[in-house]
Amino acid sequence: MIKLNAVEKVFRRKKRPAVTAVSNINLTIEKGEIFGIIGYSGAGKSTLLRMINQLEKPTSGTVTVGNVDFTTLRGKQLRQARQKIGMIFQHFNLLWSRTAAENISLPLEVANVPKAERDAKVAELIKLVGLEGREDAYPAQLSGGQKQRVGIARALANNPSILLCDEATSALDPKTTDSILQLLLDINKRLGLTIVLITHEFDVIRKICKKVAVMENGSIVEQGNVQQIFHQPRHQATKSFVKGTELEVISK
Numbered sequence: 001m002i003k004l005n006a007v008e009k010v011f012r013r014k015k016r017p018a019v020t021a022v023s024n025i026n027l028t029i030e031k032g033e034i035f036g037i038i039g040y041s042g043a044g045k046s047t048l049l050r051m052i053n054q055l056e057k058p059t060s061g062t063v064t065v066g067n068v069d070f071t072t073l074r075g076k077q078l079r080q081a082r083q084k085i086g087m088i089f090q091h092f093n094l095l096w097s098r099t100a101a102e103n104i105s106l107p108l109e110v111a112n113v114p115k116a117e118r119d120a121k122v123a124e125l126i127k128l129v130g131l132e133g134r135e136d137a138y139p140a141q142l143s144g145g146q147k148q149r150v151g152i153a154r155a156l157a158n159n160p161s162i163l164l165c166d167e168a169t170s171a172l173d174p175k176t177t178d179s180i181l182q183l184l185l186d187i188n189k190r191l192g193l194t195i196v197l198i199t200h201e202f203d204v205i206r207k208i209c210k211k212v213a214v215m216e217n218g219s220i221v222e223q224g225n226v227q228q229i230f231h232q233p234r235h236q237a238t239k240s241f242v243k244g245t246e247l248e249v250i251s252k
């Protein structure tokens with residue numbers, strides 16, 4: 001379980017006014033759940049997501065993962081705890097000089113996993129994300145969807161229990177988006193992984209998420225079950241996200 005308690009993030013800048021990116025967030029994400037956070041640009045979604053794995057330190061409040069208060073962790077302890085949280089990105093963040101297999105292997109190298117074990121794990125992950133035959137391709141030779149599959153495999157290398165997705169399908173066309181969402185759903189079911197995703201598209205939310213939080217100006221303005229929010233949006237921001245979305249779901 002992930003629990004955010006009264007979390008706030010203020011960016012203080014030299015000679016310019018401070019920015020409150022996130023204020024007083026209280027959020028509980030259950031183990032094994034696919035949880036979506038939706039909001040327009042600047043709402044504070046990325047900052048909130050990055051506070052879960054402490055890429056951003058909250059200015060105040062606590063972030064608890066399992067029974068561990070992540071906000072108190074530093075150095076080696078934090079690096080070890082972070083291995084249980086994988087992350088994928090809108091622009092994939094792959095190393096262009098490494099093949100697909102070498103990109104996936106990277107976190108295992110960092111964790112000092114012996115070569116034979118690394119190779120076996122990479123082969124297993126390549127299969128899991130459907131990239132058989134593309135192991136030796138460089139990112140420049142892969143489609144957007146294939147690049148994101150490499151990103152997902154790399155994020156899963158250290159057997160995390162949580163996957164954070166930062167606008168993971170925003171750079172992809174609708175068909176490829178669906179195939180990546182289907183893959184995330186498969187992984188969630190097969191591995192029991194908790195998935196937290198941020199997006200500005202309600203389509204993404206309704207296709208795979210069970211619960212959703214709507215953000216505006218750094219705050220959560222509405223949250224709950226996706227179906228319920230889809231049928232009865234209360235806040236103006238939620239209404240505008242829901243408008244125009246059809247009720248069609250990838251087999252959950």
Ligand SMILES: Nc1ncnc2c1ncn2[C@@H]1O[C@H](COP(=O)(O)OP(=O)(O)OP(=O)(O)O)[C@@H](O)[C@H]1O
Binds near residue numbers: 013020041046048
């Ligand atoms: N490092 C930073 N320094 C100063 N301000 C920041 C920093 N990071 C984010 N902000 C500000 O915090 C607010 C929230 O940004 P954030 O990126 O979390 O929003 P978002 O909802 O993810 O939007 P987007 O999808 O455009 O990234 C914005 O006003 C942004 O300019």
